[in-house]
Amino acid sequence: MASLADRYQARIDREGSFRTPKKFSPSGKRVGGGTLVTQSTVNAIRGDEIGNVIILENNSELIAHAIRQAVAVALEEIGLVAEAYAKKLCPVDTGRLRNSITHAITSVDNNEVYIGTNVSYAPYVENGTSRREGAHFLRGAAQDHGDRYRAILEKHLKNG
Numbered sequence: 001m002a003s004l005a006d007r008y009q010a011r012i013d014r015e016g017s018f019r020t021p022k023k024f025s026p027s028g029k030r031v032g033g034g035t036l037v038t039q040s041t042v043n044a045i046r047g048d049e050i051g052n053v054i055i056l057e058n059n060s061e062l063i064a065h066a067i068r069q070a071v072a073v074a075l076e077e078i079g080l081v082a083e084a085y086a087k088k089l090c091p092v093d094t095g096r097l098r099n100s101i102t103h104a105i106t107s108v109d110n111n112e113v114y115i116g117t118n119v120s121y122a123p124y125v126e127n128g129t130s131r132r133e134g135a136h137f138l139r140g141a142a143q144d145h146g147d148r149y150r151a152i153l154e155k156h157l158k159n160g
Helices: 004-015 039-046 060-089 096-100 122-127 137-143 146-159
Strands: 030-032 102-107 112-116
Touching (some): 004 039, 060 102, 060 112, 112 137, 122 137
Antiparallel strands (some): 102 112
């Protein structure tokens, strides 16, 4: 079987230049192909032109999808880790407040994960009152561990 460069060269000799066939995902989205192939492309494939970068396929949709998936998984892990930090920092009397701490990913597109609680007295424990200083268990969990959250995101983007 002829190499890719040989097959492309044969078409270049006949047609001058051509476009590769378009490729579509099962859902019908275009994911590649449609690339203009010229003599420079064939030379680059053969290694005759070092220094030129030729994109043979546009996989930007596939890459963007993989990045979105990696970010979604990273946000979930970051939420769980932040939740654990908040629970560790939370003062305990009955345990109700600590047990109510949870996280939610509101939007993967906006890269947002929230930690919080629905217990009515949580703001008074978090921020304090005129009689008591705030514990800042949610703020501390969110702000004091940026390096850890960044490492989680990088891990998923590199390995995801």
